[in-house]
Amino acid sequence: MSPYSVENYDLMVERLAETNNLGGAKEEVIKQFQLETMIRLLEEKPAGYDFVFSIRKEDGIRYKQVNVLWGGENHRMVCLVQADVTDMLTAERQTKKALEGALTVAEEANRAKSDFLSAMSHDIRTPMNAIMGMTALATAHLDDRERVSDCLRKISVSSKHLMSLINDILDMSKIERSKITLNRMKIFLPDLIEQMSAMMAPQAREASLRFEIEAKGVRHNYFYGDSLRISQILINLLSNAIKFTPEGGAVHCLVEELDPADDPLCARYRFTISDTGIGMSEELLTHIFEPFARSRNARYVEGTGLGLSITKGLVDLMKGEISVESRAYQGTTFRVELECEYLGAELDARTDAGEARPPASEHTEIFAGRCFLVAEDNAINSEILCELLQMYGAKAVVKTDGAQTVRAFQEAAPGAFDAILLDIQMPVMNGYEAARAIRGMKRADAGIVPIIAMTANAFAEDIQASIDAGMDAHVAKPIDLEVLNATFLRLLGKNRTAEQ
Structure with a gap:
């Protein structure tokens, strides 16, 4: 040119x-x-x-x-x-805007992480301080039986609170990664209500609150669902109601049956939990189901701030609905609606007549005379477990690594051990390897002896890894005695039926 x-x-x-x-x-x-x-x-x-x-x-x-x-x-x-250069600058601006957006998200995530760590540091240290302090006091007053007993009671309460914090964190992680799967089991609604009352009434009495739980208009007492997760939803809501209601207030739970919205073969249940507590502002209500959302009025109440996020996640997983109404200092009302497949009116009729109520759980006599092979490399953990088993009349043979455990089972006579309790992280041979080795043995009891994983790894993939290795159950550490009892009863009960 x-x-x-x-x-x-x-x-x-x-x-x-x-x-x-x-x-x-x-x-x-x-x-x-x-x-x-x-x-x-x-x-x-x-x-x-x-x-x-x-x-x-x-x-x-x-x-x-x-x-x-x-x-x-x-x-x-x-x-x-x-x-x-219009097109080039436009592309650059779009890229810059995207990068700025990514930076904002990263900064928000970093702030959320910092807030989370700050909250966790406070909430975990609180019960830990109580545990360490009460242990020191108990040691200093060994001759004062009443003082030691009071310290042990407070240590137990603080331990359970610490465990609930950890469980909340794990549940939130699993919900966010869509790792929670729901079980399908037969649920007897009056039993569910009775269990809720038994668990929450003492807490309400201790807080000097009036507590009532009732059912109205329920036509189907039996339905299919995940009893553990439904209980978790109700416990979270009832616990919050009790925590955030001042002394002299009231907490009420109403269970109703509604007409099904979609499937005529389903029953729709509505659980309404109301209290006369501190309530929430309109601003907080818009964020109430987000992680770590808490009222400024509740800054002295312990907790992770994850309970309602977990509850919302579980309700969504069950394809249910949850709503909330509240005003500052005028109480709060949560409503949860779940639609579940029911078992039929004829079963409800027999139940009302007292003919079809689920059988009561077996007593702990099932442990008497049993012998367990325990693989645990931590001396304190093995001592605690052996003492617990001995309390119920059972014996324990303890090995400190996976290879010793496999050798002990191999050298014992068939049927010598009623169950095997395997720690996962052990020297020489880990729990998964030990389980596979035992299942691979050519002897009559190798394929049927109950093997239970005991591990601090409590994520869904850890549970699946235990199952893939040939184990029958997974119990997370620290060991909850009630969970361990329920697991033993289920597995040993099956074995007893097979033996008969």
Whole structure:
């Protein structure tokens, strides 16, 4: 292309400014095009430089980039090259906006992590301080039986609170990763209500609250669902109601049956938990189901701030609905609606007549005379477990690594051990390897002896890994005696039936 030639360069620059809509940057653009400006900048940057200006046109704003460089070695000519960079700048702006958005998300995540660690540091240290302090006091007053007993009771309460904090964190993680799966089991609603009352009534009495739980209009007492998760939902809501209701207040739980919304073979149950507590502001209500959302009025109440997030996640998992009504200092009402498959009216009729109520759990006599092979490399943990088993009349053979455990089972007579309790993280051979080795033995009891995993790894993938290795059950550490009892009763009960 031939160069564009004009006699008067300054006049051309003025016409450029007049014929193009340069907006408020007109004077700046004229200055950039002036020969004096270009020569001065080229002396500072002999390799050349560029600048960008915008022109407003009918189809929008267009961006022009001008590269300025010397046109010869003797520097007696200045060369200008113009290019339209609108599309390039638009792409850059979009990329920049995306990066800014990503940065904002990262900063929010970092703040959330910091808030989480700060909250956890406080909430975990509180019961830990109580446990350590009460242990020191009990040691200092060994001759005072009443004082030691009081310290042990407070240690037990603090331990359970610490365990609930850890469980909340694990549950929230599993819900966020969609790792929770629901069980399908037969549930007897009056039993569920009775269990809730038995668990929550003492807490309400201790807090000097009036507590009532009742059922109205229930036509189907039996239905299928996940009893553990439904109980968890109700316990979370009832525990909050009790925690955030001042002394002298009231907590009420109403269980009703509604008409099904979708499936006529399902029963729809509504659980309404109301209290006369401190209530919530309108601002908090909009964030109440988000992790760590807490009222300023509740800053002295211990907890992770995850309970309602977990509850919402479980209700959503069950395809149910949860709603809340509250006003500051005027109490709160939560409503949970779950639609579950029922077992049929004829079963409910027999139940009402007292013929079909689920059988009571077996007593702990099932442990008497049993012998357990225990694999545990921690001396304190094995001592606690052996003492617990001995309390129920059972014996324990303890091994400190997986290889010793496999050898002990191999050398024992068939049927010598009623169950095997395996720690996962052990030296020489871990629990998974030990379980596979035992299941692979060519002897009659190798395939049927109950093997229970005992581990601090409590995520869904850890439980699945235990099952894949041939184990029958998974009990998370620290060991909850009630969970361990229920597991033994289920597995040993099956074995007893098979033996008969």
